[in-house]
Amino acid sequence: MSARAAAAVALRVLSQLRRDPRTVALLVGVPSVLIVLLHELFAGREEVFQHVGGPLLGLFPFVSMFVVTSVTMLRERTTGTLERLMTMPLAKLDLLTGYGAAFAAMAAIQVSLVSVIAFVLLDLHSDGPVLAVVVLAIGNAVLGMALGLFASAFASTEFQAVQFMPAIVLPQMLLCGLFVARSEMADWLRVLSALLPLTYAYDALARAIADEFDRRFALDVCVVLGSTLLALLLGAVTLRRRTD
């Protein structure tokens, strides 16, 4: 484990993003446009926007970082740079930490800008501190990154990697409780949603916005952290020094 190597990886990922301003613009611009769209869509029903806007804001980084990471890591696997790194004095944990730090930084920029639009310009309201929403959103970015890293091992082309987004991310979005409250779901859907990490990420966001930092909130945060660690561990297993 070396902080120097992890920092080198993080800086490299960030300079790759910097060389791709269109991706950065999309990362920040798309959620901004979507939140404005959502606001306009529920123009006459302010309570719906108030209910959905905050948690959605915190879930955007999960989706974006999942896609960006799975494609970046897939490139690393297919262009041979991963193999080269595996012959170098770089611990797998440093590689994962570097990726995590870079995408968490990107998520911080993304969420901060979208938060300004939502909370300042669109009058989105939060009983709890907005900073809590931002911090949870960064955590969700790292969860998305960890899952994306793991998913990239099962893709051999960028087309496949991108298709993992609807396959892994969309069902979690549908079942997390954002669109239909979990208490109104059929039993089997509720059981299924209890198995998905995004359910806890959503619940934590909803509680932070309602200023309910209770025991259930703590449990939510623990489950999200645990899932992130598990996904990172699974991701690390797919990073093999020796391959066929």
Added chain:
Amino acid sequence: MEAGAGIVIDSLRVTRNGTPVFEGLSLAVEPGIVTGLLGPNGGGKSTLMRSIVGVQRIAGGTITVLGRPAGSPPLRRRVAYVTQAPSIYGDLTVRENLRFFSRILGAPAGRIEASLDAVDLLEVSERVVNRLSGGQRARVSLATALLGEPELLVLDEPTVGLDPLLRRDLWSTFRVLAEEGRTVLVSSHVMDEAERCDRLLLLREGRLLASGEPGELLSRTGAVDLDSAFLSLIEEEQS
């Protein structure tokens, strides 16, 4: 050969996708000279190199690199590997690529300039790799291998597609590196490059067809050039 130098391979067995590539390959690579790994494509050159640097899963046998089992962690600072396809980041500049890899290796900053100079890339160092020609990209990949001052260099067809002048320069770079006492293993499928090596390993269909100095192989086969020497060795083996 003194202990702890070069490469010693004993009864190596490797299987890829269910097909055996090596079934008991044994050979040695000495330090201080340029060893050429020659043979047709598909003969196992890249698989052998991947095995030496420890990224190929092996089915049996031993590979001792600089006195240690291939792929063991202390070797990661002492061995440099250049893959056939340039393994660098296309969306970064030449210098950004080298800076990243030198941070991973913990190489002193001055090594970046020296490596760029060795492969004649100083002039394009601020260019994004994707905008470079194929030959320039191959040189960026090669420059990366020179960063850490490795004791063993494993170079998989590093001169493919480069102009003759640059190829000559690179081969003299390899020679200088070898004369400093390093172990240099370079693969090629072009026979005219074989003459630039001190020692040759001819690999065909996963077997070591012959090994020795170029002159020695010529006199053994009575051939006029290495191409025909290789041919008569194949015929000799088949009869």
